[in-house]
Amino acid sequence: MYKKLFIPGPTHVSDDVLQKMATPMIGHRTKEASNLQRSISDKLRKLMYTQNEILLSTSSGSGLMEGAIRSCTQKRAAVFSCGNFGNRWFAIAEDNNVPADKFEVEWGTANLPEQVDGVLSSGKYDLITITHNETSTGVMNPVEEIAQVVKKYPEVIFCIDAVSSLGGTKIEVDKLGIDICITSSQKCLGLPPGLSLCSISEKALEAARKVKFRGSYFDLLQLYEYIQKKDYQYPSTPSLSHMFALDYQLDKILKEGLDNRFERHRKMAEYVRNWAKDRFALFAQEKFTSHTVTCVKNTREIKVSDLNKALGERGYMISNGYGKLKEKTLRIAHMAELSLNDIKKLLANIDEILGL
Amino acid sequence: MYKKLFIPGPTHVSDDVLQKMATPMIGHRTKEASNLQRSISDKLRKLMYTQNEILLSTSSGSGLMEGAIRSCTQKRAAVFSCGNFGNRWFAIAEDNNVPADKFEVEWGTANLPEQVDGVLSSGKYDLITITHNETSTGVMNPVEEIAQVVKKYPEVIFCIDAVSSLGGTKIEVDKLGIDICITSSQKCLGLPPGLSLCSISEKALEAARKVKFRGSYFDLLQLYEYIQKKDYQYPSTPSLSHMFALDYQLDKILKEGLDNRFERHRKMAEYVRNWAKDRFALFAQEKFTSHTVTCVKNTREIKVSDLNKALGERGYMISNGYGKLKEKTLRIAHMAELSLNDIKKLLANIDEILGL
Numbered sequence A, B: 001m002y003k004k005l006f007i008p009g010p011t012h013v014s015d016d017v018l019q020k021m022a023t024p025m026i027g028h029r030t031k032e033a034s035n036l037q038r039s040i041s042d043k044l045r046k047l048m049y050t051q052n053e054i055l056l057s058t059s060s061g062s063g064l065m066e067g068a069i070r071s072c073t074q075k076r077a078a079v080f081s082c083g084n085f086g087n088r089w090f091a092i093a094e095d096n097n098v099p100a101d102k103f104e105v106e107w108g109t110a111n112l113p114e115q116v117d118g119v120l121s122s123g124k125y126d127l128i129t130i131t132h133n134e135t136s137t138g139v140m141n142p143v144e145e146i147a148q149v150v151k152k153y154p155e156v157i158f159c160i161d162a163v164s165s166l167g168g169t170k171i172e173v174d175k176l177g178i179d180i181c182i183t184s185s186q187k188c189l190g191l192p193p194g195l196s197l198c199s200i201s202e203k204a205l206e207a208a209r210k211v212k213f214r215g216s217y218f219d220l221l222q223l224y225e226y227i228q229k230k231d232y233q234y235p236s237t238p239s240l241s242h243m244f245a246l247d248y249q250l251d252k253i254l255k256e257g258l259d260n261r262f263e264r265h266r267k268m269a270e271y272v273r274n275w276a277k278d279r280f281a282l283f284a285q286e287k288f289t290s291h292t293v294t295c296v297k298n299t300r301e302i303k304v305s306d307l308n309k310a311l312g313e314r315g316y317m318i319s320n321g322y323g324k325l326k327e328k329t330l331r332i333a334h335m336a337e338l339s340l341n342d343i344k345k346l347l348a349n350i351d352e353i354l355g356l
Helices: A015-020 A031-048 A061-072 A084-095 A113-120 A143-150 A202-209 A220-229 A240-256 A258-279 A304-313 A340-354 B015-020 B031-048 B061-072 B084-095 B113-120 B143-150 B202-209 B220-229 B240-256 B258-279 B304-313 B340-354
Strands: A053-057 A077-081 A100-104 A127-131 A157-161 A180-184 A196-200 A293-297 A329-333 B053-057 B077-081 B100-104 B127-131 B157-161 B180-184 B196-200 B293-297 B329-333
Touching (some): A015 A240, A031 A053, A031 A196, A031 A240, A053 A061, A053 A220, A061 A084, A061 A127, A061 A196, A061 A220, A077 A084, A077 A113, A084 A100, A084 A127, A084 A157, A113 A127, A143 A157, A157 A202, A196 A220, A240 A258, A258 A340, B015 B240, B031 B053, B031 B196, B031 B240, B053 B061, B053 B220, B061 B157, B061 B196, B061 B202, B077 B084, B077 B113, B084 B100, B084 B127, B084 B157, B113 B143, B196 B220, B202 B220, B240 B258, B258 B293, B304 B340
Parallel strands (some): A077 A100, A077 A127, A127 A157, A157 A180, B077 B100, B077 B127, B127 B157, B157 B180
Antiparallel strands (some): A053 A196, A293 A329, B053 B196, B180 B196
16 A cells, blocks of 8 residues: 655655656657756746756765765865754765864754854855755754855855755745755655756856866766756766656646745644644754654654554554654654645544544 | 657666556655665576675766776776777766776777786786777677686776666676676666666675775765665665666566577667668677667768658657767667567668668
């Protein structure tokens, strides 16, 4: 039996979008492939509120996180972390011998503008990374306030992991001055995993031009230059199936209306949060709770894996806590094509199973 | 109108396999995902004639080529090239600051065992790369003879790009002592692009343990260790759609019978070769012609792009020459699920269009 996924990726994918994954193949060196890529990029620019170029990558979002920090760090990167995915970005830097320092706050709290300001004022860093939405803790960092601070340091490349937020909440890339904004297919975009994408600014490209060894597959400058030269085709064969599905899904997203979409996410988040506060407690500080996933503190000391098993028999799936938070938290994602009604049904089932 | 693809990837994908790409999502941290990965690996070991571990990568084959040369070169890599994809492997090494030398032969000819022996006898290299099947020239390198030579140098890691051959011709990985054998989904495996995979030997893993900065996403050692520790799950979210389709397609491949499958490819290749010799000429030296793609020398100076346009109107697509061979050659792939009958129909159409 198929379980409806309320996990923070892969998310539930609509049947019509799944069917687009079964589109017959075309050559990737054809006008058709160029047009497909161009169409996707145009629509993504709307979703991201940017004029910047869009790069697609046949990989998970982690691949583009590697690409960003390796391609564009000349001096030293400041990696801000409030959970697992911030820590991953730092590990990626270390794996690539990219000079970097990690600034981690207690899990459940956010990276704050003052912290960013303090770090950048040292003058040591020319690139910073922020996890916009940390799925391990349910924290959504205050990216707009952070952006105001980053603007004080025009030499710094501003990179955002928006993997689990873009498409579920408004991120105005150009207004915020985000140089590289990364997301992947299997979260708020409502597609299967396997494709990631980012916007990239002229400033980030300029920085990359000064970095000598940027690697190959995730060299953002090489990708950028290739698509300019080769009419929006890619150096190696991309996942055309995901591109067909993404192009279709972006039409659906734009048809829903971005503001409507973000409002739907906000309402789902609010509903889950109220439920969580009533039955359990929030893991994240309330003012930094995410619009796309709620991390619930397991104050009742229920067995989360047993709950998920019982939910599975009813056709639902949520997430246990991440890593060290396993069994200490449970996570409910409310992203992509899920509706408030889906959320109500899920929570009613949890209540019934737990006798709440 | 869908065009049947006779290009060297993406190849034609059967409807039932395409439908598997539309399988609803599952969590990638579930027993189901572990079992899927395990099932794929077991079947791939049969196809590759190996006991080695299998690594999947959500990327094109170029990604794993980067992973192999970056993860496992301690001293210096010898990159053998007989066309574009050999050159690409060298460029990838350079992009990563991996010490490497390129040994390129004239396009249309093969890398020979004597050449490999000469290079390795210098003692300078601890890793070599060979493009098994060079789609830019239609050359299939004599990998069995090369393997005999490589065995004289037990310290050398033997890497094969079998992207456009594995699944179309027999490659006995363990017998040949191949340490890393790489392929991707969109060639002889008959799947859409977006997934690549390799086998990896203990010796290659041992070498990787001594390399300090192997990167992250394509660090083969990190991938290997993660799947051992985490019950065959991946560090980041893999393309589950491709995994569903691959698992299904591998059943079909094993059901056809490997020898039958290779013989079908051999027969298609023979038929196209005879046709090419009769109407045009072969670009590759005949004894090194590929079983999966034929590169035809455009001795009649036809306009290949016009031919392809006319074929397109009839529902077929072939490839123009690659890079500098554009319009000087045309390429006809005969791989994956194509049949001798498909080939006959295609060639009859070409004859008709060209009035041959």
